Structures are given as structure tokens and as C-alpha cells.
Amino acid sequence: MKRTGVFYHDVCGKEAYNSLAMGVEEGFQSIKNEGLFNEPNVTWFESKPATEEEIARLHSREWIDEVRKTQWWRVSLYSVGGMIGATEKVLKGEIDNALVIAGVGGHHAHRDNAWGGCYFNVIGLGIPHARAKSLGRRFAIVDTDTHHADGVRDLYQNDEDVLHICFCDSFSWVYDSEDRLESKTKLCFPHGSSDEEEISNVEREVPERIREFKPEMIYWLCGMDTHRDSYGTAALTEGAYPRLAEIVKRAADDCCQGRLIVKTCCNAPPHATRYAVPRIVDCLAELGKYS
Numbered sequence: 001m002k003r004t005g006v007f008y009h010d011v012c013g014k015e016a017y018n019s020l021a022m023g024v025e026e027g028f029q030s031i032k033n034e035g036l037f038n039e040p041n042v043t044w045f046e047s048k049p050a051t052e053e054e055i056a057r058l059h060s061r062e063w064i065d066e067v068r069k070t071q072w073w074r075v076s077l078y079s080v081g082g083m084i085g086a087t088e089k090v091l092k093g094e095i096d097n098a099l100v101i102a103g104v105g106g107h108h109a110h111r112d113n114a115w116g117g118c119y120f121n122v123i124g125l126g127i128p129h130a131r132a133k134s135l136g137r138r139f140a141i142v143d144t145d146t147h148h149a150d151g152v153r154d155l156y157q158n159d160e161d162v163l164h165i166c167f168c169d170s171f172s173w174v175y176d177s178e179d180r181l182e183s184k185t186k187l188c189f190p191h192g193s194s195d196e197e198e199i200s201n202v203e204r205e206v207p208e209r210i211r212e213f214k215p216e217m218i219y220w221l222c223g224m225d226t227h228r229d230s231y232g233t234a235a236l237t238e239g240a241y242p243r244l245a246e247i248v249k250r251a252a253d254d255c256c257q258g259r260l261i262v263k264t265c266c267n268a269p270p271h272a273t274r275y276a277v278p279r280i281v282d283c284l285a286e287l288g289k290y291s
């Protein structure tokens with residue numbers, strides 16, 4: 001069994017950007033209600049707020065000051081702080097893998113601007129933290145949210161130690177072409193229009209590339225706006241997310257001693273996150289409660 005950490009603070013549920021991140025509280029509570037924290041290898045770590053110094057590793061002081069003026073400041077700090085805590089604990093070997101439940105998005109955040117319920121680049125900020133602490137330098141990011149991760153792509157465009165595999169719906173959104181640049185380590189693939197097609201796309205494009213790249217840890221952005229009752233591709237049932245978790249976890253087990261951080265802002269309705277979130281934890285911790 002794996003030692004799994006869940007990183008969450010009540011601020012992320014209570015102050016979530018809830019027109020998008022509508023299932024945050026329900027997602028966390030369902031882990032509790034299903035009794036998963038009673039398992040000796042599943043631990044809740046209350047997320048701490050990130051510091052401004054930690055955020056300034058990727059964002060400008062001007063942008064930090066802009067976000068400070070909004071109602072999303074606190075939830076952004078706790079969301080990034082959860083990611084930083086998880087990154088440190090997994091890379092130090094104190095836990096094997098982690099789920100970070102954030103109250104805001106992150107992948108549309110650039111150095112000095114952001115959109116779409118994002119303020120700071122939540123996953124992106126894990127990487128400079130790991131490097132600053134000399135805990136790792138080479139990472140893979142898998143992003144299965146509906147939308148193109150323009151912020152992550154922009155921030156890591158020229159960083160050959162970051163493999164970015166992004167599934168995105170290139171037809172319904174218009175992006176600056178410079179935010180979509182592809183290279184050997186920066187790739188975009190289409191979403192599926194059903195559970196089976198999405199799962200086979202991820203199975204085809206992710207594990208082999210990660211094996212070749214040899215990262216020290218994998219970050220998976222488990223966007224849930226692909227759920228059929230959410231606002232994205234509307235293609236998936238809640239049953240798809242635990243199956244995607246199995247694919248990404250297997251890649252981590254094969255390529256980087258299981259080191260994996262899953263980030264979600266629970267951007268699907270509560271009935272979907274209530275089902276999916278505990279099953280993702282079950283997969284990470286190898287509990288086998290639902291199989």
C-alpha cells in the first residue's frame with residue numbers, strides 16, 4: 001500500500017471560486033464520509049498558505065498585488081500552499097503520493113495575468129519550490145482539464161526539464177498561437193467524446209512518453225469540467241476519473257517510484273465529485289475498497 005496525503009484547507013471549500021469549482025467541499029467531505037482517513041496510510045494534511053516569496057518565484061510583484069485586492073486572495077494562497085506542501089512531502093519521501101484539493105484553478109495563470117478562475121499557477125509553483133529546496137528538477141505535467149493550459153505552457157515553454165502533456169479542446173476556444181507552441185516536451189492532444197475514448201487517448205499518449213522522459217515526479221491536473229454535467233467537453237461520467245487515475249498512477253509506479261501529485265479544483269457538480277474524489281484517493285493509496 002502507498003502512503004497518500006490529502007492536502008486541503010477549509011478555506012479552499014468555503015471560499016472556492018464556486019461558479020467553476022462547484023464540488024470542492026463535497027469532494028473533500030466525501031473522503032471523510034467514506035472513512036478513508038481511518039485507513040492508516042491515508043492522511044489529511046491541512047494546507048498552509050503559500051508565502052509571497054514562494055509565489056514570486058513565477059509571478060510578478062505587480063500581479064501579486066492585483067490578486068491581493070480580490071476576494072480570491074486567501075483561497076489562492078491556501079491552494080498554492082497545498083501544492084507546495086505536497087511537493088515537499090512526496091519528494092522527501094515522507095509520503096508516496098498526494099491529492100491536492102484547491103479552491104481555484106491555476107493552469108490559465110501567466111507571470112502577470114490570468115483568466116478562467118485562475119490567479120496563481122498552482123501546479124507550476126510546485127516546480128520552483130522543489131528546485132529551490134534541491135528536491136528535484138525534472139517533472140512531467142499531465143493535464144486532462146477540458147481547456148488548454150496556456151499559463152503552464154507559457155511559463156515552461158523553454159524549460160526542457162518539464163514535459164507538458166495537455167489534452168485540450170482546440171476548437172471551442174481561441175488562444176494566442178504563442179501559448180500553444182508545441183515541441184518535443186510540450187504537447188497537446190484532443191479529448192475523447194466518451195469515457196472510453198478519453199481513457200484510450202490518455203493511455204495512448206501518456207505512459208510511454210513519461211517512460212522516455214524519466215521525470216522525478218508526475219503532476220496530474222485532474223480537471224473535472226470534462227464531466228457531462230459540467231461546462232467543458234461534457235463527455236465523461238464520474239466513473240472516468242478513477243480510471244484515468246489508474247493510468248497516471250501506473251506510469252508513476254513504473255517511471256518515478258510512484259511519486260505523483262494529483263491536483264483538482266473539483267470543477268464538476270457535487271454529485272460527481274462525491275463519487276470521483278474518494279475513488280481517486282482509493283487508487284492512490286491502493287486500498288481496493290471499491291474494486
Ligand SMILES: [Zn+2]
Pocket residue numbers: 145146147223225232
Ligand atoms: Zn477547464
Ligand SMILES: [Zn+2]
Pocket residue numbers: 147148149166167168187188189
Ligand atoms: Zn493544450
